[in-house]
Amino acid sequence: MIPSFRAGRCALLAIAMALPLVAFSQAPAYPARPVSIVVPYSPGGTTDFVARVAATYLGAATKATFIVENRPGASGTIAMAYVAKAAPDGQVLYMNEMTSTAVGALIPKLSFDPDKDFIPIAILAETPYVLVVNEKLPVRTLADLIAYARANPGKLSYGSGGVGSGPHLAGELFKSLAQVDIRHVPYKGSGPALQDLLGGQIDVLVTAAPTVASLAGKLRPLAVAKPKRLGILPDVPAAPEAGLPDFVVSNWFGLAAPRGTPDKIIQTISAAADQALKNPEAVQKLVTGGAEPLYMGPEDARRKVASETAKWSALVKSAGIKNDN
Numbered sequence: 001m002i003p004s005f006r007a008g009r010c011a012l013l014a015i016a017m018a019l020p021l022v023a024f025s026q027a028p029a030y031p032a033r034p035v036s037i038v039v040p041y042s043p044g045g046t047t048d049f050v051a052r053v054a055a056t057y058l059g060a061a062t063k064a065t066f067i068v069e070n071r072p073g074a075s076g077t078i079a080m081a082y083v084a085k086a087a088p089d090g091q092v093l094y095m096n097e098m099t100s101t102a103v104g105a106l107i108p109k110l111s112f113d114p115d116k117d118f119i120p121i122a123i124l125a126e127t128p129y130v131l132v133v134n135e136k137l138p139v140r141t142l143a144d145l146i147a148y149a150r151a152n153p154g155k156l157s158y159g160s161g162g163v164g165s166g167p168h169l170a171g172e173l174f175k176s177l178a179q180v181d182i183r184h185v186p187y188k189g190s191g192p193a194l195q196d197l198l199g200g201q202i203d204v205l206v207t208a209a210p211t212v213a214s215l216a217g218k219l220r221p222l223a224v225a226k227p228k229r230l231g232i233l234p235d236v237p238a239a240p241e242a243g244l245p246d247f248v249v250s251n252w253f254g255l256a257a258p259r260g261t262p263d264k265i266i267q268t269i270s271a272a273a274d275q276a277l278k279n280p281e282a283v284q285k286l287v288t289g290g291a292e293p294l295y296m297g298p299e300d301a302r303r304k305v306a307s308e309t310a311k312w313s314a315l316v317k318s319a320g321i322k323n324d325n
Helices: 002-025 046-062 074-084 098-106 142-151 166-178 190-199 209-213 263-276 280-288 298-319
Strands: 035-039 066-070 092-097 118-134 157-160 183-186 204-208 219-224 250-258 292-296
Touching (some): 035 074, 046 066, 046 118, 046 263, 046 280, 074 092, 074 098, 074 118, 098 166, 098 250, 118 142, 118 190, 118 263, 118 298, 142 219, 166 183, 166 204, 166 298, 250 263, 250 298, 263 298, 280 292, 292 298
Parallel strands (some): 035 066, 035 092, 157 183
Antiparallel strands (some): 118 204, 118 219, 118 250
């Protein structure tokens, strides 16, 4: 009886030791349920567009469901706060972009830390900016505009989609680099700013290149805020050619997760993003919508976000930009 008893004990022990392995092997693979990509703006904009393309092809890459959840308002902080407080399990992601990196400097008192409460996962695409002027303005080049602005301080105006928006930051960067005095006129969105530029109510706008390309002949583009020329605007000089090599502004779009999200999940999403951007259909959709595919993995994305945060936070402080929300 004793050998039989011992054999029974050994069998039970073996089963007990195997249980954790069985439980682990049966753990649900990520993602276990639909993943939300939270966008800080209303549907229809470029950020929302990139998020929807990402959702479609991340879903295809992971054989899972990704959905877009729009939470607009308060310079993007409503969406950021929501994601920052979400469970760090990869089920709620944030659609990160250029203006998100200026939030900490723009709004000092927040319920979350923009730098510490998010983990960059990947960069997916970008849309370079272009400086355009009303065609009736007596300037033909960026050098002409700078000379005219210096000769007429405070006379010219530039528009934006609101305080802290991409066009606002871009306009202030131009002012700082060119050392000119141009008035800022904020609008409730870039659409109204563009309409007033066409109508002559404002003189200058720094906005996404696709918008400018579609209005050829109605506005005068003077410079692409990028080191190289763009294929959709081949006749417009790049910033270095125009005389302002540091005038580099490109809205970029990426994914971020709440702090504490396991590295395995970060790597899974990043790999899926890489796979998605190798899909010709995804690339074509982004290009057609005016966004240039640009993949960066977690490490490069973190460096990108840190660099952009330092750049735009310094500009917000030096320009004395105050949030109006």
